[in-house]
Amino acid sequence: MSQIKIFDTTLRDGEQSPGVNLNKLEKLEIARQLERFGVDRMEAGFPASSKGDFEAVKAIADTIKNTSVIGLARTIKSDVDIAWDALKGAENPAIHLFLATSPIHMEYKLKKTPEEVIETAVSMVSYAKQKFKEIEWSAEDATRSDWKFLAEIIEKVIDAGATVINLPDTVGYTTPVEYGKLFRYISENVPNIDQVELSCHCHNDLGMAVANSIAAVENGATQVEGTINGIGERAGNAALEEVAVALKIRSDYYPYETGLKLNEIKRTSDIVAKLTGMYVQANKAIIGRNAFAHESGIHQDGVLKNAETYEIITPELVGVTSNTLFLGKHSGRHAFKDKVKEFGVELSEAEVKEAFDQFKKLTDHKKEVTDDDLYTIVMEIKTDSSSINKYQLEKFQVQYGTENVPTATVVLKTPDGKTVENSCPGQGSVEALYKTIDSLIQENIKLVDYQLNSVGGGKDALAESHVQLIVNGETVNGRGSAQDVLQASANAFINAVNRYMIKINTAKMKELVSE
Numbered sequence: 001m002s003q004i005k006i007f008d009t010t011l012r013d014g015e016q017s018p019g020v021n022l023n024k025l026e027k028l029e030i031a032r033q034l035e036r037f038g039v040d041r042m043e044a045g046f047p048a049s050s051k052g053d054f055e056a057v058k059a060i061a062d063t064i065k066n067t068s069v070i071g072l073a074r075t076i077k078s079d080v081d082i083a084w085d086a087l088k089g090a091e092n093p094a095i096h097l098f099l100a101t102s103p104i105h106m107e108y109k110l111k112k113t114p115e116e117v118i119e120t121a122v123s124m125v126s127y128a129k130q131k132f133k134e135i136e137w138s139a140e141d142a143t144r145s146d147w148k149f150l151a152e153i154i155e156k157v158i159d160a161g162a163t164v165i166n167l168p169d170t171v172g173y174t175t176p177v178e179y180g181k182l183f184r185y186i187s188e189n190v191p192n193i194d195q196v197e198l199s200c201h202c203h204n205d206l207g208m209a210v211a212n213s214i215a216a217v218e219n220g221a222t223q224v225e226g227t228i229n230g231i232g233e234r235a236g237n238a239a240l241e242e243v244a245v246a247l248k249i250r251s252d253y254y255p256y257e258t259g260l261k262l263n264e265i266k267r268t269s270d271i272v273a274k275l276t277g278m279y280v281q282a283n284k285a286i287i288g289r290n291a292f293a294h295e296s297g298i299h300q301d302g303v304l305k306n307a308e309t310y311e312i313i314t315p316e317l318v319g320v321t322s323n324t325l326f327l328g329k330h331s332g333r334h335a336f337k338d339k340v341k342e343f344g345v346e347l348s349e350a351e352v353k354e355a356f357d358q359f360k361k362l363t364d365h366k367k368e369v370t371d372d373d374l375y376t377i378v379m380e381i382k383t384d385s386s387s388i389n390k391y392q393l394e395k396f397q398v399q400y401g402t403e404n405v406p407t408a409t410v411v412l413k414t415p416d417g418k419t420v421e422n423s424c425p426g427q428g429s430v431e432a433l434y435k436t437i438d439s440l441i442q443e444n445i446k447l448v449d450y451q452l453n454s455v456g457g458g459k460d461a462l463a464e465s466h467v468q469l470i471v472n473g474e475t476v477n478g479r480g481s482a483q484d485v486l487q488a489s490a491n492a493f494i495n496a497v498n499r500y501m502i503k504i505n506t507a508k509m510k511e512l513v514s515e
C-alpha cells in the first residue's frame with residue numbers, strides 16, 4: 001500500500017464558499033479537529049488577504065504541532081512576506097504559491113505573456129525559498145492549460161525550489177480519464193519531477209471532484225487536496241472524507257491508503273457544518289443523515305439479516321454510532337417488529353398485525369413516523385382488552401365556524417352490534433363531539449378532565465388526548481391518539497367508556513364464577 005498525503009483546505013478554499021466567514025477562534029477549533037483527524041497538511045488561510053485571516057493563520061501555526069500548517073500567497077513579494085510573518089512560528093512553516101497557466105487566465109486576468117508567467121513564478125518561488133523550506137506551487141487552471149507549457153514551467157519552478165507541484169482543476173472542468181492522463185504526462189515529461197510530490201486539487205462543478213482525485217492518484221499524484229464536507233468555491237472541492245473512505249472500502253482494488261483516523265469523520269464533519277453554517281444534505285455520501293438509514297422494507301429486512309446486504313461501509317468506521325431503520329411508508333413487517341422489540345414490549349402475532357396496520361395507515365398521512373408515534377400505537381393496542389364487545393367510532397363530522405354554532409354528527413357501533421347516529425350542538429367542537437357521543441351511549445356519563453398534547457414535534461405530530469369520566473358513578477380514564485385533535489379526543493372518550501364496559505363485565509364474570 002502506498003501512503004497518500006491529505007492536504008486539507010477547509011480553512012482556505014472551504015472558507016471561500018459564498019456566505020462563509022470564520023473568525024479566529026472558529027478556525028482554531030476546526031484546525032484542532034483536523035489535527036485529531038490526522039490530515040498531513042492544513043492550509044490555514046491566505047494571510048495577505050486580511051488582518052483577520054493573518055491573525056487566524058498565525059494562531060493556528062503557533063498552536064498546531066502534529067500537522068504541517070500552510071498559508072496561501074500570490075506570486076507577489078508582499079504576499080510572501082506576510083505569509084512568513086504569519087507562519088514562522090509553525091513547526092514546519094510552508095507556503096502555497098499559485099499562478100495561473102491557462103491562456104484565458106494569463107491573457108485576461110493576469111495580463112501577462114506565458115514567458116512573463118514563467119519568469120514571475122520562478123522568481124517568486126526563489127524568493128520564498130529564502131524563508132520557507134517547503135513550497136507548494138500550483139499551476140492555477142492547470143486543466144485548461146497547454147500541457148507542453150505546463151511541463152516547461154513546472155520543470156523551472158522545481159529548479160527554483162518548489163517541493164510540491166499541484167495541478168488544480170480550478171473550475172471543475174476535467175474528467176477522470178483526462179485528469180489521469182495529465183498526471184501521467186507531467187510525470188513522464190518533466191525531467192526533475194521525481195524531486196517533488198505531485199498533488200491534485202479538484203473542484204466539483206461537474207460533480208466529478210472525488211472521481212478526478214482518485215484518477216490522479218492512480219496516475220502518480222501522491223497528495224490529494226480537498227475539504228471536509230466538500231465545501232469550497234462555487235460547487236465546492238473534493239470531499240476528503242469521500243476520497244479517504246473510497247480508498248479504504250475499495251482497498252481490494254486501490255493499493256493506496258491515507259493516515260486519516262476515519263472514525264473522526266463524523267465529528268470533523270459536524271464541527272465544520274456547525275461553524276460554517278453549511279449543513280450537509282441528507283443524502284451526502286459518507287456522512288449525510290441518510291447515509292446509514294434504510295427506509296424500504298426489502299432493504300430493512302436484508303440489513304436485519306446481514307447489514308452487508310445493503311451497507312458497504314459500517315457506520316462505526318466513520319464515527320457514526322449505528323445505522324437507522326427509518327420507519328416510513330416503504331417499511332415492512334421485519335423492521336417494524338425489530339423496533340417494537342427495542343421498546344421491550346411483547347406483542348402477539350395478532351397485536352403485531354393490528355399495530356402494523358395502524359402504522360401503515362399513519363404513514364399515508366405522516367412523512368416520518370417517530371418512535372414516540374409507534375410507542376403510542378403499540379401501547380394503545382397493548383393496553384386495550386379486545387375480547388369484550390365495545391363501542392366503536394364508525395365516523396364523525398364536526399362543523400365549526402366563527403359565525404355559527406359548532407355541531408357534531410357521530411356514527412357509533414354499540415357493543416350489541418347496532419349502528420346509531422346523532423347530531424348535537426356545543427359551545428366548541430370538542431363539546432359538540434362529546435355531547436353527541438354521550439347521547440349515543442346509554443350510560444350516565446360525566447366528563448371530569450380533558451387533556452390534549454402533541455406526541456413529538458412537527459406540524460404533522462400525533463395528538464394524544466387523556467380524559468377522565470365518571471360513568472354510572474365509576475371513575476375511569478381513557479386515552480386516544482390520532483393525527484387529528486378531534487379524532488384523538490373522540491378516541492379518548494370512547495376508550496374511557498369501553499374501559500368502564502370492561503370493568504363492569506369483569507365484575508359480572510367474577511360474580512358468575514362465585515355463584
Ligand SMILES: CC(=O)SCCNC(=O)CCNC(=O)[C@H](O)C(C)(C)COP(=O)(O)OP(=O)(O)OC[C@H]1O[C@@H](n2cnc3c(N)ncnc32)[C@H](O)[C@@H]1OP(=O)(O)O
Pocket residue numbers: 013016046048049050073074075076098099100109110111140170233
Ligand atoms: C483559485 C483560487 O482559489 S485562488 C485564491 C482566491 N482567494 C481569494 O481571492 C480570497 C482572498 N482574496 C482577497 O482578499 C483579495 O482578492 C486580495 C487581498 C488577495 C487582493 O485584493 P485586491 O488587491 O483588491 O485585488 P483583486 O482581488 O481585486 O484582484 C486580484 C489581483 O491579483 C492578481 N492576481 C491574481 N492571481 C495572482 C497571482 N497568483 N499572483 C499575482 N497576482 C495575482 C490579479 O491579476 C489582480 O491584479 P490587478 O489588480 O493587477 O488586476
Ligand SMILES: CC(C)C(=O)C(=O)O
Pocket residue numbers: 013098138140141166168169170171201203
Ligand atoms: C490556489 C489553487 C490551488 C486553487 O484553489 C485552485 O486552483 O482551485
